[in-house]
Amino acid sequence: QSVLTQPPSVSGAPGQRVTISCTGSSSNIGAGYDVHWYQQLPGTAPKLLIYGNNNRPSGVPDRFSGSKSGTSASLAITGLQAEDEADYYCQSYDSSLSAHYVFGTGTKVTVL
Amino acid sequence: EVQLVETGGGLIQPGGSLRLSCAASGFTVTSNYMSWVRQAPGKGLEWVSVIYSGGSTYYADSVKGRFTISRDNSKNTLYLQMSSLRAEDTAVYYCARALSPVGEDPWFDPWGQGTLVTVSS
Numbered sequence: 001q002s003v004l005t006q007p008p009s010v011s012g013a014p015g016q017r018v019t020i021s022c023t024g025s026s027s028n029i030g031a032g033y034d035v036h037w038y039q040q041l042p043g044t045a046p047k048l049l050i051y052g053n054n055n056r057p058s059g060v061p062d063r064f065s066g067s068k069s070g071t072s073a074s075l076a077i078t079g080l081q082a083e084d085e086a087d088y089y090c091q092s093y094d095s096s097l098s099a100h101y102v103f104g105t106g107t108k109v110t111v112l
Numbered sequence: 113e114v115q116l117v118e119t120g121g122g123l124i125q126p127g128g129s130l131r132l133s134c135a136a137s138g139f140t141v142t143s144n145y146m147s148w149v150r151q152a153p154g155k156g157l158e159w160v161s162v163i164y165s166g167g168s169t170y171y172a173d174s175v176k177g178r179f180t181i182s183r184d185n186s187k188n189t190l191y192l193q194m195s196s197l198r199a200e201d202t203a204v205y206y207c208a209r210a211l212s213p214v215g216e217d218p219w220f221d222p223w224g225q226g227t228l229v230t231v232s233s
Contacts, residue, residue: 033217034216036219045206045223045224046149046220046223047223048219048220048221048222051211051221089156091219091220092217093217093218098172099172100159100162100170101147101159103149105156
C-alpha cells in the first residue's frame with residue numbers, strides 16, 4: 001500500500017502551470033530522504049522525470065521542476081503541453097521495518 | 113544502450129508458481145541495486161523487492177515468504193521467483209535498476225517494458 005499521498009487528478013489548459021503534491025511522513029520524506037518523480041504515459045512503463053528532489057535527467061524539459069519541504073514534495077509543470085497528459089508518481093525511501101521504497105498514490109494530469 | 117527486458121509473465125492458477133526474468137544490457141546487474149515493481153490493472157505502482165549489489169535482499173510485506181529475488185552474473189539477468197500466487201498478485205511486473213550515487217537516495221532508472229502476470233482459475 002502507498003504511504004505517499006498525491007491528489008488523484010489535476011488539470012490545466014495548455015500553457016498553464018500545474019502542481020502535484022506528495023505528502024509523506026517522518027519515516028520517509030520527513031526523515032530527509034530524497035523524493036523522485038516518474039511520468040507514465042498511457043500503456044507504457046514509468047520513466048524517471050526528476051531525481052534527488054529537483055534534478056532533471058538529460059532530455060527532460062525544464063518545464064518540469066521539483067521541490068521538497070518538511071514531509072512533502074511537489075512537482076510543477078509550467079507551460080503545460082498536450083503530451084504532458086499522463087500519470088505521475090512520487091517515490092522515496094522509507095526507514096520503517098516493513099518498507100524500503102515507497103511510491104505515491106499517483107496523479108492523473110489532464111490537459112484541457 | 114542501457115536496457116531491461118522482462119519475460120516470463122502469463123496466466124497462472126491460484127497457488128501456482130512462476131519465474132520472471134529481466135535481461136539487462138549496457139550495465140552489469142551484479143554491480144547495481146536491482147528491483148521489481150508491480151502495477152495492478154488500473155492501479156498505482158507498488159514496490160515488490162530489491163537485491164543490493166552486496167547480495168542483500170528485501171521484500172514488501174505483501175510478498176514476503178512467497179517471492180524470491182535473485183540474479184545470474186553469467187547471464188546478466190535478474191529473476192523473481194513467485195510461488196503461492198494469489199489473485200491479488202495480478203499485475204504488470206517491471207524490473208528497474210535502482211541508482212544510488214554516494215550520498216544520495218536510490219531512484220529507479222531505467223525500467224523494463226513490463227510483463228503481465230494474471231492469477232486466475
